[in-house]
Amino acid sequence: MKLIFIRFMFFCGILLLTCSSKAVPRKTTTDPCHAGWLAQKYTGTVFDTNSPVATLVKDSLVPLKNPQPVQLPYVTVPQQLAVASTDAVYNSDLLKSPVTSFGNALACRMAGLHTLQFSGLPGSDGASFNVRGQTPVIIVDGVVTGLTQYDLEEIESVTVLKDASAMAMLGVRGSNGAILVTTKKGIEAKPLVSLTVQTATQQPLGYPKAVNAYDYARLRNEALRNDGIDSANSGLYYSQTALDAYKNHSDPYNYPDVNYWKEVTKNSSMLNRYTLSTRGGNRFAKYFVSLEHVNQSGFFKTVDSNTYNTNNNFKSYIIRSNVDVNITPKLTGGIYLLGRIQNANEPGATTSLILGNILITPANAYPVLNENGSLGGSQIYQNNIWAQTVASGYRQNYKRDVLVNVYLKRTLDELLPGLWIKAKVAYYGSLSESIYRGKSFAVYQKNGSSYTQFGANGTQGNSNGIDYQGRLDYEEFSAGYDKTINEDHGLNAIVLVNRDNSSNGYDLPYTITGTSGRIAYNYKGRYMVEGSWGINGSNRYPDNGNTKRGVFPAIGLGWNIDQEAFMANVPFVSALKLYGSYGRTGWDRPGYFVYYPRFLDGPGYYFGTSAGGATTITEGTLANPNITFQKANKLNIGLSGHMLKDQLAFKVEYYRNNYYDILMQRGNNSTLLGNEYPDENIGKNRYFGWEGQVSWRQTGNKLQYFIAANASTIGSKVLYADEVNRPYEWMKRTGQPVSQRFGYIAEGLYQSQDEINTRATTVGYKPQLGDIKYKDLNADGIINQNDQAAMGTTKPLFFYGISFGVSWKGFDISAVLQGVQNYQVYLGGNYYWAFPDNGLGQAWSENLGRWTPDNAAGATYPRLSYGINTNNHATSSYWLRNNNFIRLKNAEIGYSLPQSLISKIRLQTVRVFANGYNLLTWAASDFSDRDPEAYFGSYPVQRLVNFGINIKF
Known part of the structure; x- marks a missing residue:
């Protein structure tokens, strides 16, 4: 199949090159603020590709008579009439980032959208999305797919929807915000062929730095002494001979010092x-391929x-074909196709296992190769990391995605001018298959002059199977009306019914059905009012009339103040x-038919040797016959404007979203029941914050530049959580930020015996000098669970x-800075603590700052312990x-x-370009050898330096 696909791509490429003709200028739109917010009145611009400044500002600096419309679910709205909270990034800005996932290209370009890239693994390096505290739904050309690994050149724009007015029509999918991906469509012009060739160098940004063998050995000796383990009766200590050999590297086979990462x-x-693409068309048909x-x-x-x-490689092949056709003067149609092949490869031991073993294997565990060329190892450490990388076989993963999106639209002006109807059908199929060809070693x-073998050589594992298989079909019928009456009254309306049916593997289908609509009115473009709603639900709720469907209404108001007569005397606005x-708005989290009671096979019991056995039946989690969707009441207020001949633009918004009917387990459950309680719609949370954006742009015959900034806050508060009984206010989650960390409040390290004698005692533990001391919040003289509070x-x-960006005489330069504040992380576990895994694990550069009598005042880490220390490794603000x-x-x-x-x-x-x-x-000094986004020992985030050329003809 891969060969057929490659041949098809080659054929299409030859066809496109053959069909190319004389170059003509084309029109596109973008945004100098990289955020899509500059235009309330002027967003896009006419762009002449003959201009020497085309590469930077493209079409962003000259106002359009018809600005880029706002993309909403099922409808587009003129910028000057929009009242919803949205931001957009356009194609020219996306292409500036040499990434394979469009989510990575959105970082810091839009207010209200927070992204984090936790991994740089090829094929799985996409950033996570957070819109005003929630994970949004991803919609591609009107279909919910979740696809983020994309050909960036085929994306026209990416729009983020944030408030109730923008999301109401999505009904039970509207509470978490949405990211709308609009792909490029054809234009009425001669064919324009574009060829882009790029090559980039990737470098890992940071990884936890392990100590060398000498430091490991002496630190472990210190930890053993601190824990009072008798050196005379323990083989855990390293001798002075061993320490000297590690330090001097005099015997690398018996006393190895291996940096497994390197x-x-x-x-x-x-x-x-x-990337090869073409775009064009005529008055009958338009295409983009x-x-x-x-x-x-x-x-x-x-x-x-x-x-x-055996390397962890990733390859993808993507084809996109969007065709729109004028079938008759009143009937139009289109078919949008996406085909994607993704092939991934990694060592047989898996990438995650290798990186995990690097975190737990000390530098002196074994030499990579023994003196006789065999693989090094021991009874404890049989995981030779080099062998896992190159001698454990390989694994391959194949993913296939197909998306078909078809529509027909008919105007009904003969019945009522401005009336239309539209039918749409889409299908999305996804398949993931893995092949494993493993080898043992x-x-x-x-041991002296001989070697002891652990494990077996040459055993091969062979398997393959389907990891994931999903299908989605979507049907939609809509009717709309768009009319301006007497040049003063604008009316726009749409009503639709839709069905979204998806299945995953062998699960029963998950189906959302319902209706939605929107009515918008404006008077002379000065005053706007709109109402939108969704009435829908899914098939995974009980059909009792109360929880099957929900109603989600929203209202929006707008006032173009610049249209008022009194603004005529304010020419700079x-x-x-x-x-x-x-x-x-609503959010659907139904689970898998959780309103049904369930009884599962339990453990078997046998009677004697010949009487046979019996299989028991176990009741599953209690059913919840009243489960329903979660909801949110959302308020959004905004002010935007352009000043000084459109050179200065700004936008500021405040939002306050109250979430309720959140699914959670009751805290006051009784274990006497002998079963787990279900999630119930009882939780309440609030999210709130500000978003602001400002830009300045300057045009000229030769020199053009812009500078823009956006800033956002996301605050939250738990309004109600059914908590367990907590005797003190500081222990309660209600009133605290959502997902607030709780633990002991650290007050430094014990520096004297007098401190140990006079402070509160710790239950089940006798503190030593250099241990973490905790605050006794209830002043009862005991440190226990009653002293845990919100920390951080x-x-x-x-x-x-x-x-910012500057363009001059064909040269252009631009840059984007990303910043995060009030962001705290918890460091602990195998990637930060010394000697995890019962003392057999790694030690890190941060552990060199441990407490010792000589380093008491400047210690940045508690005294060392061999393995887990119940006091120092307790959840606390120290970490x-x-x-x-x-x-x-x-x-x-x-x-x-x-x-x-x-x-x-x-x-x-x-x-x-480069x-x-x-x-x-x-970043903070705590992250000197780590990346602030991927700090915990996963596949490190990559730095990319990319060179490319783009040719259009």
Whole structure:
């Protein structure tokens, strides 16, 4: 199938090149603020590709007579008439980031959208999304798919929806916000062919730094002494001979010092991308077709002796075809197709296991290779990490995605001018299949002149199977009316019914059905009022009439103040709009038919040796016959404007969202029942915050530039949680921020015996010097669970983005800065604590700052312990770290060849460029050897430096 696909791509590429003709200018739209918010009145611009400044500001600096409309579910709204809270990023800004997931390209470009990239694993390096405290739904051309791994060149825009007015029509999918992906469509113009070739170098940004063998050995001796383990009766201590050998590297086979991270990983890897697209059409048919191939290699080392690949590589092949046709003067239709193939490869031991073993294997565990060339290891450490990387076989994963989206639209002007109807059908299929070809290996430990073998050589594991198989079909019928009456009264309405049916593997289908609508009215474009609603629900609720369907209404108001007569005397204000919305939205979390009682097979019992046995029946989690969807009441108020001949633009919004009927388990449950209680709709939370954006743009004949900034806060509060009985107020979750951490409040380390004698005692533990001391909140002289309280900051999360760009005589440069404040993380476990895994684990560079009598005042880590220390490793504020950081997220420099030169060879544009991603980071000292986004030992986030060329003809 892969060969057929490649041949098809090659054929399409030849066809597109053959069909190309003389270059013509084309019109596109973008946004100088990288946030889509600049335009309430002027968003897009006419763009002449012959301009030498095309590569930077493209179409963003000259106002359009018809600004880019706001994308909402099922409808588009003119910018000047929009009252919903939305932000958008357009294609030209997305392409500045050399990434494979559009989520990574959105970082810090829009207010209200917070992204974090937790991993740099090829094929799985997409950022997480957070819209005003919630995880949004992803909608591609009107269909909920969740796809984020995309050809960025096929995306026209990405819009984030945030308030009730924008989300009401989604009904039970409206509470968490949404990300709308709109792909490119055809245009009425001669064919425009675009070819882009890019190659990037990837470098891991940070990984926990393990100590060397000498430091490990001496620190472990210190930990053993601290725990009072007798050196005379213990073989756990390292002798002075061993310490000297580790320090001097005099006997690397008997006293190894191995940096496993450097042994199995490379300093850099490659990412190559090739994209070919064409766009054009006439008054009968318009089309956009795109082909892309991505080849992203991982950072594991390989050996030439293998006839197969053991690196963690990722390859993808994506084809997009969007065609719109005017079937008759009143009937139009379209078919949008997406095909995607993703192939991933990794060592047989798996990438996650190898990285996990790096975290728990000390530098002196074994040599990579023994003196006789065999694999090093021991009875305790049989996980030779080098062998796991290159000698454990391989695993392959194949993913296939197909998305088909078809519509027909008919105007009914003969019945009523402005009336139309539309039918839409979509299908999405996804399949993930894995193949495993594993190999076992033996490790050998040297004992004098001989070796002891652990494990077996040559055993091969072979398996394959379906990991995931999903299907979705979507049907929609809508009718709308759009009319301006007597040039003063604008009326827009839409009503639709839809059905969204999906299935995952062998599960029964999950089906959401219902109706929704929107009615909007404006008077002279000055005053706007709109009402929207959704009435829907899913098939996984009991059909009792109360929980099957929900009603989710919203109302929005807007006032274009600049249209008032009194603003005529304020010439420096060109646009000023006050707007707001309030409404109820829903979120569907039904579980898998949890309203049914369930009885499952339990353990078997046998009677004697020949009497046979019996299988017991166990009752599952209690059923909840009253389960329903979660809900939220959302308020949004905003003010936006343009001043000083549209050079200065701003926008500020306040939101307050009250979530209720949140599913949670009751805290006051009785274990006497002998069963688990179900989730019930009883929780209440509130999210609130501010979002602000401002930009300045300057145009000129040769020099053009812009600078823009956005900032957002996300605060939260638990309004009600059915908690267990807590005797003190500081223990209660109600009133605290959502997901607030609770634990002991650390007050430094014990520095004297007098402190130990006079402070509260710890239940079941006798403190020593260098241990963490905790605050006795109830002053009862005992440290126990009653002294746990909210720990760390309770301030709202604050994040921001700053972008700027300059263009001059064909040269352009732009950059984006990302910043996060009031962001704390909890450091602990295998990637931070010394000697985990019952004392056999790793030690880290941070552990060198441990408490000792000589380092008492400057200690940054408690005294060392061998294994888990119940006092020091208890959940406490001591392990919280500020993770505020500023990052140069993206930068690009480019040059467009003069039109006078390239027109001679029938080319429209030729642009060479270099861009980078995650280029520089300024973070707290606690993250000197780690990345602030992926700090816990997962596949590290990558820095990318990319070079490319784009040719249009």
